[in-house]
Amino acid sequence: xxxxxxxxxxxxxxAIILIQTTVxxxxxxxxxxxxxxxIPVTVIIASITLGTTDGMLIGGIWxxxxxxxxxxxxTSPLAQYVFINPLxxxxxxxxxxLVAGITYKWTSKTNHQKxxxxxxxxxGSLTNTVLLLGMVYVFYNxxxxxxxxxxxxxxxxxxxxxxxxxxxLEALIAVVLTPLIAVPLIxxxxx
Amino acid sequence: xxxxxxxxxxPGNSIVHRMDPASKILxxxxxxxxxxxxxxxxxxxxxxxxxxxxxVASRTSLRxxxxxxxxxxxxxxxxxxxxxxxxxTGHQLFKFYFLTVTDNGLKTAGFIFIxxxxxxxxxxxxxxxxxxxxxxxxxxxxxxxxxxxxxxxYTMSLMISISLRFVPTLMDETETIIKAQSSRxxxxxxxxxxxxxxxxxxxxIPLFISSFKHAEGLGRAMEARxxxxxxxxSQYHVYKASKIDFCTWAVFIISGILIFVLRG
Numbered sequence: 001x002x003x004x005x006x007x008x009x010x011x012x013x014x015a016i017i018l019i020q021t022t023v024x025x026x027x028x029x030x031x032x033x034x035x036x037x038x039i040p041v042t043v044i045i046a047s048i049t050l051g052t053t054d055g056m057l058i059g060g061i062w063x064x065x066x067x068x069x070x071x072x073x074x075t076s077p078l079a080q081y082v083f084i085n086p087l088x089x090x091x092x093x094x095x096x097x098l099v100a101g102i103t104y105k106w107t108s109k110t111n112h113q114k115x116x117x118x119x120x121x122x123x124g125s126l127t128n129t130v131l132l133l134g135m136v137y138v139f140y141n142x143x144x145x146x147x148x149x150x151x152x153x154x155x156x157x158x159x160x161x162x163x164x165x166x167x168x169l170e171a172l173i174a175v176v177l178t179p180l181i182a183v184p185l186i187x188x189x190x191x
Numbered sequence: 192x193x194x195x196x197x198x199x200x201x202p203g204n205s206i207v208h209r210m211d212p213a214s215k216i217l218x219x220x221x222x223x224x225x226x227x228x229x230x231x232x233x234x235x236x237x238x239x240x241x242x243x244x245x246x247v248a249s250r251t252s253l254r255x256x257x258x259x260x261x262x263x264x265x266x267x268x269x270x271x272x273x274x275x276x277x278x279x280t281g282h283q284l285f286k287f288y289f290l291t292v293t294d295n296g297l298k299t300a301g302f303i304f305i306x307x308x309x310x311x312x313x314x315x316x317x318x319x320x321x322x323x324x325x326x327x328x329x330x331x332x333x334x335x336x337x338x339x340x341x342x343x344x345y346t347m348s349l350m351i352s353i354s355l356r357f358v359p360t361l362m363d364e365t366e367t368i369i370k371a372q373s374s375r376x377x378x379x380x381x382x383x384x385x386x387x388x389x390x391x392x393x394x395x396i397p398l399f400i401s402s403f404k405h406a407e408g409l410g411r412a413m414e415a416r417x418x419x420x421x422x423x424x425s426q427y428h429v430y431k432a433s434k435i436d437f438c439t440w441a442v443f444i445i446s447g448i449l450i451f452v453l454r455g
Contacts, residue, residue, distance in 0.1 A: 003420050004409075004410035004411075004413045004414050004418060004420070005406050005407060005410035005411075006406075006410075007346065007349070007350060007353075007410070007413075007420065008353055008405065008406040008409045008410045008413070009402065009403060009406035009410075010350055011349075011350040011351075011352075011353035011354040011357065011406075012353070012354065012357055012361070012402035012403075012405055012406055013402065014350065014351070014354035015353075015354040015355070015357040015358045015361050015402070016361065016398065016399075016402060018354060018355075018358050019358060019361055019362055019365070023362070023365075025379070026365065026394070029384070029387055029388060029391070031384050031387065036384070038388070038391060041395075045399065049399075049403075071223050071310070072219075072223065072310060072311070072314040073262075073263055073311065073314070074263070074266055075266065076266060077266055077269045077270040077273060080270070169384060172384070172385075173384070173388040176385060176388055176389065177388055177389075177391065177392065177395070180389075180392050180396075181392060181395055181396055181399065184396055184400075185396070185399055185400070185403075188400055188403060189403060
């Protein structure tokens with residue numbers, strides 16, 4: 001029972017990720033000119049309720065979808081250049097699951113569960129942003145000209161801008177959403 | 192809910208419908224691979240011909256292909272405009288302050304535009320003619336070599352099938368939740384970032400809870416029918432590569448070689 005339940009639960013999380021990546025409004029909050037993703041929250045929830053390995057799997061699937069979409073249906077002009085590198089598109093997403101899972105394991109027995117869940121949300125979301133932009137910097141530093149026709153020196157400020165707008169706001173969303181969603185789900189799954 | 196790319200399968204009995212899903216997936220990858228090597232009129236013409244023949248052979252209405260382009264329209268336009276404005280090689284056509292448009296820039300932009308269209312058309316042929324479950328079985332077939340390194344191919348493919356099966360169910364449920372919340376007066380498109388992210392909570396919690404309930408039910412049902420993880424599973428539909436697959440592959444490989452010969 002336990003094994004089959006986990007197998008189907010994993011599959012359903014993959015289904016949720018599939019829906020969130022394709023239906024606008026469920027995976028992305030369009031706010032002004034920005035499009036903020038809440039998919040890291042799903043990955044973090046998977047890590048918390050199913051376990052670290054499963055969180056990594058769900059994150060990896062999200063990365064794979066991004067990777068495949070970069071070839072067939074790119075979501076932004078930049079995606080078709082950077083996400084075709086799996087180290088940019090897949091690896092950071094796997095690590096969201098790992099980081100969130102490990103932090104949850106350390107802190108699940110402590111008293112201030114809600115606060116810790118917020119911190120896990122922030123850490124998980126920031127893992128994604130920092131690693132993704134870091135990878136873009138490492139791999140495309142010399143190629144910035146081809147990327148956005150901006151010169152090499154401009155890539156770092158550009159990435160920092162993305163970080164301070166998208167990255168910090170996404171982390172903020174994760175801080176708010178993670179405890180509010182995780183607490184009832186933890187109660188539900190531990191029944 | 193036909194906005195989803197995966198759910199757009201249209202049943203039929205064309206040549207493309209009858210092909211092995213695994214070989215269709217591989218062909219799409221191969222198509223995307225060779226189109227990046229095309230770089231002049233002749234090679235792009237050849238790729239266009241390949242894509243159009245595939246579209247015609249799939250015997251589906253062109254309407255669906257046009258519809259497939261729509262969500263990507265602004266990405267395509269943006270990419271093309273960037274290319275036109277910032278590719279400053281070749282002959283200068285006109286200059287407007289710091290913006291220069293050159294003939295090379297226009298040419299590359301045109302090619303990028305065609306490449307976008309062709310890739311979308313070709314991948315749409317795949318999703319229109321292949322049932323999501325057939326895609327899952329195709330993925331299983333392609334992952335088979337990984338079995339040698341103890342990768343759980345069968346479990347993975349079962350998981351993909353289950354998730355594809357539940358995508359429409361979960362979407363229907365989400366739609367019901369959204370409608371229920373809107374009828375209570377929740378306005379999803381208003382408010383600042385915090386207010387809007389908080390509005391996601393009454394959608395996401397029921398979605399997760401219902402997923403866990405589905406998992407419980409289906410897990411129990413699988414248990415009752417004696418499903419054991421990791422055993423060799425048989426399938427209801429068995430897809431085999433036929434003459435059509437071999438002929439199509441022959442055409443595509445010859446085209447691939449021609450692309451390398453004819454590219455400038």
